[in-house]
Amino acid sequence: MTMHEPLREYSRTELYAEADAFIRDCYTELGRESEVENRLEKIADDIERRGYYEHTPFELKHGAKMAWRNSNRCIGRLFWQQLNVADARDCETAREVHEACCRHLEQARNGGNIKPMLTVFKPMINGQEQVRLWNYELLRYAGYRTEDGIVGDPDEVELTEYCQSRGWESDRSRFDILPHVVQIRDEKPELFEVPESAVGEVRLRHPDYEWFEDLGLRWYDLPVVSNMRMEIGGIHYTAAPFSGWYVSTEIGSRNFGDTDRYDMLPVIGKKLGLNTDSDRTLWKDEALLVLNRAVLHSFQEDGVQIVDHHTVTEQFEQFEHNEAGAGRDVTGDRAWLLPPMSSATTHVFENEYDNSIVKPNFFYQEAPAELSKRRESLGR
Structure with a gap:
């Protein structure tokens, strides 16, 4: 199985086997081994009668923590036990889902002292998706095709054009927050503007270069991934937005540095007076460093939690030690665990x-x- 494997519905026998493996691991970790057989008997009965079973609140909470702990591409897993889980399985309408997403944004932000958080909506039931979020993240900037190229985030052109086809209007700037697009079962998706109370942004400036602020760059303060499904014990949660805090290189090196995103390195290189005609001058490296310093400086000045790539890899090393002490092997996708700059300076390399x-x-x-x-x- 890979992280890109298409979702498939388990047979009843397969579902019970998945549930059995999860329940035994979960209850053992929580010191509730004596309850395992009774719980599995109840799950077997539910699957026989209804074709599925439901997680109890503590199973859902610990299962979500385990899912984070097992996420091969995540470098921030040291804090998996601190995950806050909001159970929103009672949301019935698209508006209720949107409002729960806004609560997630406000509560996880926590005044800048960001809390790791996951909100869980109804899972698939007998092969039928109950809730789906079309957004890649709960906060993302729109992207517009123009005669002079793309304005905004090129990664969001498709969703932007879909929203426009549904009547969404915006300023068509580089930093317009996209609406939430929520689908309930096979109904037509509904669009909801994200209220200002749920949006936090950091205006980027540099400690040494006054001209940097004139670039007009900013970024949202909270990354909430919302397009992945969480699988726990054979149950598929197709809407389970989760968030931690940013690693600075996610913004500086990728969102602003990548050529297929905001592509700011040439602009910054010229502002620095660098020779951008040849890669041999290492102008990209200098521009990248300036971008990342600006991100770290700005978030710190605004009191918003963020971590640099050196610190986060040290934290990951501690996670590896902790897992070894617990008798668990650490899995990982090295290509994703390596930071996108100065990777050779970290133990992951x-x-x-x-x-x-x-x-x-x-x-x-x-x-x-x-x-x-x-x-x-x-x-x-």
Whole structure:
């Protein structure tokens, strides 16, 4: 199994086997071994009668923590036990889902002292998705095709055009927050503007270069991934947005540095007076460092929690030690664990990792058909 494996519905026998493995691990970790057989008997009865079973609140909470702990691509797993889980399985309407997402944004932000958080909506029932969030993240900037190229985030052109086709209007700037697009079962998705109370942004400036602020760059303060499914004991949660805090390179090196995103390195290189005609001058490296310093400086000045790539890899090393002490193997996708700059200065560079998938875990989902069609029209 890979993180890109398409979702498939388990047979009743397979579902019970998945549930059995999860319940035994979960209850053992929580010191509740004496309850395992009675619980499995109840689960077997539920699956026989209804074709599925439901997690208890503590199973859901610990299962979500296990899913984070097992996430091969996440470098921030040291804090898996601190995950706050909001059980929103009682949400029935698209508006209720949107409002729960806004509560997630406000509570996880916590005045800048960010709390790791996950909100769980209804899981699939007998092969039928109950809730789906079309957004990649709960906060993301729109992207617009123009004659002069893309304005905003090129990664969000498809969702932006879909929202526009549904009547969404915006300022068409580089930093327009996209609405939440929520689908209940097979109903038509509904769009909801994200209220200002749920949006936090950091204006980027640099401690040494006054001109940096004139670039007009900013970024949202809280990354809430919302397009992945969480699988716990054979149950598929197709809407389970989760968040921690940013690693600075996610913003500086990737969101602003990548050529297929905001592509700011040439602009900054010229502002620095660097020779950008040849890669041999290492102008990209200098520009990248300036970008990342600006991100760290700005978040710190605004009192918003963020971590640099050196500190987070040291934290990951502690996570590895902790897991070894607990008798668990650490799995990992090295290509994702390596920071996108100065990777050779970290211990991850010297290590190899087993990329096997252990469940519970998070998995990528295929994009909704409407967005896939738009992506194909863009040749992506």
